[in-house]
Amino acid sequence: MDHTSPETSSFVLISSATPPGEEVAPQQLVEALGGENLSPDLRWSGAPEGTRSFAVTCYDPDAPTGSGFWHWVAWDIPAATTSLPLGVARDDASLLQARNDFGNPGYDGPEPPAGPPHRYQFSVHALPVPTLGVSADSPHIAARFAIFSQQLASASFTARYQVME
Template sequence: MTETWHDPYEELAQLREFGSFTVTSSSIDHGQPIPAVHRSPGQGGSSVSPQLSWSGFPAETKSFAVTQFDPDAPTGSGFWHWAVFNIPAGVTELPENAGAEGGANLPAGAVMLRNELGQRAYTGAAPPAGTGTHRYFTVVHAVDVDTLDVPEEASPAILGFNLHFHTLARAILVPTASAADAS
């Protein structure tokens, strides 16, 4: 299934030019299955957000946002696992479990929106059986303003809309998961 699905960030880049920089993780690897601890409890995990570090972003970056989105979810609109914004420009790493419920492990000033499950937290991968391999676009956005004026009750899609107009560059890491990985 994955071969026929779109890359939402590639499509957005056709509308507006974005720079790129580097994101790395000691928790997840690009193109590789997400480890169990970062999956949902229903698939043997703990919904612990991955560690992320980034570098090489534009000098004019004033803040960051971090999102994780599964475009392969069988919803017609994908599935937002995590959305955090207003991360201060001096922060270049989020430790593992920064996405704990309520945001207590996030840097001061950062705002975490509710995910698709209605939780103000990271929710782990949980692709349903029979839906193939899903891609989890884990993206760090370098933002051109100190704070985005996005209400805390907004959806991650509203954040994405605002990021389209305020992102200078993106760093993307895409781990995968399938129901078979949880076995």
């Protein structure tokens, strides 16, 4: 399932903790897998003209749910922001974060079942509005609908993780 939007070649997203195409860094994994459950540092540049805020998502399209698994949905990140630090707190007041598919607010890292590798798609979405008008108490589908139906562009990278059988 592809959740991308119009992309501009100058709009890019990178992370020092989890380089694109590499394995998810151990510190991003859930504690049950020996991780620290910290969101990766993210940096972006080249957002399109008209960007008034950003949203960030992390999605596992390989989760055996029939619809993937959402690890992080955050929005209302001010347009002047070009990065998020390692380990964004669940109660960080500089953005709104929905409950993920684990049922927790904010980021929770990979915890796939044993078997084939899973892909984790980290994306930043440029939005033409300063706020989505969606409460953090709303189901993340409400925020995702607002993000994907309005975004000017997105920039993404994919990392992977596998639990061996």
